[in-house]
Amino acid sequence: MTYDTRVRFQCDLLIDNCKVVMPDLQVEEGLSIAIDQGRILAIGPASQLRKQYDPAARVEGQDKLAMPGFVDAHTHLAQQLLRGGVVDEPPIIWQRILVPFESALTEQELYTGAKLACLQMAKAGITCFADSGTGEMAPVIKAAIETGMRANIARMSRDYGSFIPDRFKDPAPIVIQKTEELYKAFHGAANGRIEIAFSATSLQTTSPELLEGVAAAARQYGTIIHIHLAEHLKEVQQCLTQFGARPVEYLAQHGALGPNLLGAHAIQLSDREICMLAEHGAKPVHCPTSNLGSHGFPKTTTMFALDMQVGMGTDGASLIDLDLFGQMRLLKFAVNARFGLPAFDPFTLPLQTLFKMPTIYSAAALQLQDEVGTLEVGKKADIVLLNWNQPHFHPAQRLFPMLVMVAGPRDVNDVIIDGQVVVKDRRHQLVDEEEVMAKADECLQNILRRASSVQ
Numbered sequence: 001m002t003y004d005t006r007v008r009f010q011c012d013l014l015i016d017n018c019k020v021v022m023p024d025l026q027v028e029e030g031l032s033i034a035i036d037q038g039r040i041l042a043i044g045p046a047s048q049l050r051k052q053y054d055p056a057a058r059v060e061g062q063d064k065l066a067m068p069g070f071v072d073a074h075t076h077l078a079q080q081l082l083r084g085g086v087v088d089e090p091p092i093i094w095q096r097i098l099v100p101f102e103s104a105l106t107e108q109e110l111y112t113g114a115k116l117a118c119l120q121m122a123k124a125g126i127t128c129f130a131d132s133g134t135g136e137m138a139p140v141i142k143a144a145i146e147t148g149m150r151a152n153i154a155r156m157s158r159d160y161g162s163f164i165p166d167r168f169k170d171p172a173p174i175v176i177q178k179t180e181e182l183y184k185a186f187h188g189a190a191n192g193r194i195e196i197a198f199s200a201t202s203l204q205t206t207s208p209e210l211l212e213g214v215a216a217a218a219r220q221y222g223t224i225i226h227i228h229l230a231e232h233l234k235e236v237q238q239c240l241t242q243f244g245a246r247p248v249e250y251l252a253q254h255g256a257l258g259p260n261l262l263g264a265h266a267i268q269l270s271d272r273e274i275c276m277l278a279e280h281g282a283k284p285v286h287c288p289t290s291n292l293g294s295h296g297f298p299k300t301t302t303m304f305a306l307d308m309q310v311g312m313g314t315d316g317a318s319l320i321d322l323d324l325f326g327q328m329r330l331l332k333f334a335v336n337a338r339f340g341l342p343a344f345d346p347f348t349l350p351l352q353t354l355f356k357m358p359t360i361y362s363a364a365a366l367q368l369q370d371e372v373g374t375l376e377v378g379k380k381a382d383i384v385l386l387n388w389n390q391p392h393f394h395p396a397q398r399l400f401p402m403l404v405m406v407a408g409p410r411d412v413n414d415v416i417i418d419g420q421v422v423v424k425d426r427r428h429q430l431v432d433e434e435e436v437m438a439k440a441d442e443c444l445q446n447i448l449r450r451a452s453s454v455q
């Protein structure tokens with residue numbers, strides 16, 4: 001590309017002279033990124049962009065590496081105040097602990113926990129998340145908007161079965177109606193940062209009527225369907241017993257299997273079901289710690305052999321840190337141990353494929369692959385700058401392997417979401433970090449006090 005240096009253009013922000021992870025996952029050095037109206041306007045040699053653009057603000061890129069912000073494609077912001085509370089607990093954790101905990105939260109507690117999670121996510125390089133939902137999502141949306149995050153929000157959807165007490169369910173038409181209300185109130189809010197999705201929380205708690213209603217509503221509004229899919233054996237057994245079909249077959253029978261399906265976990269799948277998911281362009285999302293901890297081993301290599309786009313999520317912070325860097329590495333070594341070593345194949349999950357999971361593949365699971373997930377001109381400016389001037393990055397023969405195998409949340413220096421500088425020099429620019437943490441601590445004490453007075 002050539003530049004006419006006689007003309008200088010205005011832009012909102014210039015990230016000046018950094019290393020950049022390009023869409024082909026090569027890392028190029030000495031580049032600048034011009035940003036305007038929330039989008040990437042140009043990526044090019046620093047010397048040329050300095051002449052070309054007259055930015056309103058500037059972020060120093062020297063000794064920093066710019067990468068696309070991570071997309072956490074499956075999380076639960078309502079569970080953030082339960083940190084450390086489910087480790088080494090016997091199953092089934094969501095039935096016994098998570099659902100009652102979420103249901104007991106006040107709106108203020110939900111908002112406080114969500115805000116804490118948004119603060120932590122930004123500082124860990126996560127710029128976008130998909131929440132699979134609890135009963136009240138307005139406080140979560142408020143927290144996402146205030147903290148500058150991009151989010152896809154679903155609402156808890158349950159209407160069926162004896163697995164969950166009736167007080168945690170609603171009739172199918174009410175479930176659909178409540179998500180429709182959420183869609184009308186918030187879809188497209190905050191310059192399009194907020195999107196709403198329909199969900200069937202788990203097939204164990206979803207009647208055929210609700211599943212068909214969710215599929216139809218998602219088609220009508222053009223949203224994704226966010227679902228926990230084949231997470232554990234009991235779900236498969238129950239699906240077979242009640243509906244005479246395995247989970248993916250049940251989805252297909254009721255019109256819910258398509259490219260807009262985000263299937264969180266996707267663990268206990270038959271080969272036939274994986275082929276069905278691939279044929280329909282559905283998007284599995286692995287949550288490595290959550291999956292490997294109790295539910296089973298994902299058939300990740302089969303999915304990639306079928307050219308599927310497999311996203312990645314944290315599944316919330318009740319069990320694990322909100323750290324997609326760590327989740328990538330866990331999955332790489334686990335997949336290698338399970339599938340690579342027995343076949344003498346060290347290339348089971350190459351770094352480039354691995355890095356696509358929490359970036360462009362997770363973006364695709366949210367139907368945002370044309371907006372985020374890579375750093376490209378015209379896409380939304382959701383950019384994470386890592387501080388590369390640290391001992392663990394030196395010396396670096398090849399930068400990309402260092403990024404995937406060495407970098408972590410501790411290295412996140414600046415974060416830009418939708419063109420806005422949300423984190424600068426490791427400090428969140430939109431919230432008082434100490435206040436958010438203090439309020440979260442206070443909420444937990446109130447929750448524990450209430451719990452002890454009930455016992």
Ligand SMILES: [Zn+2]
Nearest residue numbers: 132228264315
């Ligand atoms: Zn989940």
